[in-house]
Amino acid sequence: MKRCARLAPILLILCAAVAGAVFLRDKLSFEALAEHRAVLLAYRDAHFLLASLGFVAVYVVIVALSLPGATVATLTGGFLFGMFPGTLYNVCAATIGAVCIFLAARAGFGAALAARLQAGSASRLQTALRENQWSALFIMRLVPALPFVLANLLPAMVGVRLWPFAATTFLGIIPGALVFTSIGVGLGEVFARGERPDLGVIFSAPVLLPLLGLAALSALPILLKQWKKGR
Template structure:
């Protein structure tokens, strides 16, 4: 009787997964990113969008829902596999669907792709790395503790600051043990300002194409755009500043 119970208990326990199996999604992302950097850099470009604009508009007009679903699926894949062309995809969303609802499609696609790569990184490396950082000593542990104490602010900051690469903002939170819900909320909300700017630029591409020009993607660094975004960054950083001041004053 006792042996039977013991055998059932052993069978009930899930066999430990091989480390390579856990890393397969992250390996797939890395290989796809390498493939994209080598072979797709010239394909997912503004020139390609300009050359195919009439066909894209015609397909949108005759098959609106499939065009929306196809666009979102393609954008999710671009972000999830860190392929080149995320900015072009955002412009395309504005060009095909207007500033609104194009911005909704762009945020939904970019946010979903970010969650996918976050999950791949966390499943493959993040959980173990975060546990090691928690169990570590000295500087590493202090850095991890500092991130944990200010996760909301830090996550919003890396989304709002234009200089932080999008794939970096997707991977780093997974490697330091950020919860999925917190990552998802700050991602979907934090990418809205930049998405609004680039979707609006995309919505005006018809005139740009007519003049034979290329869009000014540096518009986000113009004072009228950058200053409000920096204001949002300051608001995101405010809780960290208050904690620092209170800590020094012993409040």
């Protein structure tokens, strides 16, 4: 019974993710945002505080349950609230949602898996990750090649503590959030032209190279440790 209770949160997330992929993909899409943009803007103008709280709550649920539409939600933050407080809303909501997944995974199987790794042949890898967890977590957030949900689950599986996970998530997603929020700010013109936003901009050289530079800077403490050990 205790094991079932521990597994319940992560099983709920998995079921919600599957259901969301089947039933909510069209409702949490760019087309849905374009269709309802006038209503959203009118509600924001009439009830700014409620609109802000509602947006953050919906974004947290999208991330926490791994529903489709996280990118659209980030664009919506910029479209409705501008660079500020839109970026702040996006970063806070994404961090809270990520922490929810992390805690659910750790409660469900993360602690047991971490103990097995510690006792098994992967204990050396787990120890290395723990010794360099700040750098490793920053790299996972800064490099856009790793899916966001995996970056939430993997730390729970190797026994990363909550505080480093939450702090690196909040700080590490800021660069990407700035880029996507800025795209959202310009959605009014995109809607007027009847086009879709160019989300591939994050893989362009002016955006990707600084992100890779930050990732390399995050990896520097790991390289220095290895160099000292080599000496």
